[in-house]
Amino acid sequence: MRKRYTIEIAETSKLIAYCPQELLQDKILKKIAFGSKAVEVDFVPHPKHENSIVISKEIQKYLLFPNFSIRLHVFVEEQVLHIGPLVGIFTAGFTPFPLRPIGDRTNFFSKLLSVKSNVGAIPFVFGEQHINWEKGTINGYFYHDNSWQSLEVPFPHVIYDRLPNRKSERNPKLAKVKETLQKDYLIPWYNPGFFSKLDIYERLQEDDSVTIYLPETHPFTSFSLIEGMLSKYGHIYLKPINGSLGLGVHQILYDKIQVEYYCRYQDHTGVNRLRKFSSIEALFQTVFAHRNLDKMIVQQGIHLLRHEQRPIDFRIHTNKDDAGEWHVTALAAKIAGRGSVTTHARNGGEIKTAAEIFEKEECRLYTEKLVKAALLLSKSIENNMEGFIAEIGFDLGIDKHGNVWLFEANSKPGRSIFSHPELRDFDQLTCKLSMAFAVFLTEQSILYPEDVIKW
Incomplete structure (x- = not known):
């Protein structure tokens, strides 16, 4: 069973660590480690302090340990006492402004880093420009006592990928950082990469447990494909394979x-349009004249449940916890704006709780169906995609017959649903579990490194 200890600093220059007797029982400890730094020390038992580890000022200096008075986790392996985890959150888009170091996303990161005491981890935010490769350190941004500060720390135990968009993900410099830290330094990296709609669909089709949730989906190849699916379903959606925020979605x-x-x-001006055509060719020549259709998918139209005559879909967040288990951490209904092709807020969509739009028994039934689908889909995506996946945002729909459908899975889900007053506690929960998984991954990488490296 894991246990957490308060790390205290003693004013001495000797390399001495005072530990509870339980940590030294039947163990020979020679080193203490924090992130990528480790130092040989003398371990001395101190029976009076069962819940704390005292390290000297000299050890703190060598390990670059920030003294935040947080009860941290301890992992013992091969005569080394590891304290942490130290969690690096990798992103881009930094500014020179001390109060808003990550621009518009500063508020989100402050919430994410504020769960550190609750989780028992030391998280920080960094970009490629903050890495000192020669020293093996990072000048990371920490959020402590309601303010931002920059501190030098070792390379972290694990890294949480929070790159803001696909453009930053394709940046050769950022891709090189990711590759180097993973392959040369063997640092586990979780939630890497944005999902492709077509890739997700094709991989999930191999899993019989989730195929019932998949609408028929194909890469665009010809007008005859469109005609065939329109004849079958009455309406279809054309979506960019790598789109987000509902941009570029067309309903035919x-x-x-x-x-x-x-x-x-x-x-292009942000106005919702509904246009009529006498042929599919005329429609495409007018609406898609300047679009690259090779980068679009064609998806079966679903007759969704409606609220006040407007279609509803659902955003469900799932997260892994500190035991590596999946949980549904948030669920909200999204109601399409008048005349909008999607339920996104930027298109006039509204966010509601399920209880606000359904009667009690109906709400219970639909919630159970959505939760079951989200957990099955999370496990399937985890099993069929590369890397460590610990957080997913699903867009699911329910049709008029009560069947659940997957529209999209997001590896870096937006957080617009948390603007709803009744969902703010779930905002905190998703942040907490995003950091809690780092504890699990750190433990696995220390105790079973060969299993983690295989990923």
């Missing part, structure tokens, strides 16, 4: 009686 509808085609989308 077919009226069999009038033999007319309709296209609902948001134009």
